[in-house]
Amino acid sequence: MDRPRSTDDGPGIPAPLRDRVFEPFFKADNARGDGGFGLGLSIAKDIVKRDGGHIALLDRETAGLTVRIMLPAAS
Numbered sequence: 027m028d029r030p031r032s033t034d035d036g037p038g039i040p041a042p043l044r045d046r047v048f049e050p051f052f053k054a055d056n057a058r059g060d061g062g063f064g065l066g067l068s069i070a071k072d073i074v075k076r077d078g079g080h081i082a083l084l085d086r087e088t089a090g091l092t093v094r095i096m097l098p099a100a101s
Contacts, residue, residue, distance in 0.1 A: 038091045044083055070095075 039047060046052050050068040067081075074081045079097035 036090055038085055038089060039083065041085075044085070047083065048081075067093075 048067050048071045052068070071081050074095055074097065077097055079095060081096075082094045084092040084094055
């Protein structure tokens with residue numbers, strides 16, 4: 027079964043910032059000036075953890091980033 031993916035082909039997230047992207051209100055997009063609030067990954071992590079899962083950022087060697095969400099199978 028092919029699984030949906032959340033992957034982009036942009037520049038990715040610089041290594042020094044990857045540990046911080048799950049912090050509430052952290053945003054690394056100030057250079058774009060789009061005024062985001064920086065809550066998306068923090069909220070996503072809380073929901074995934076609440077349901078017994080795990081969320082991780084997988085850096086691609088060429089460019090971009092993949093967000094992997096793993097949830098336990100239903101019993």
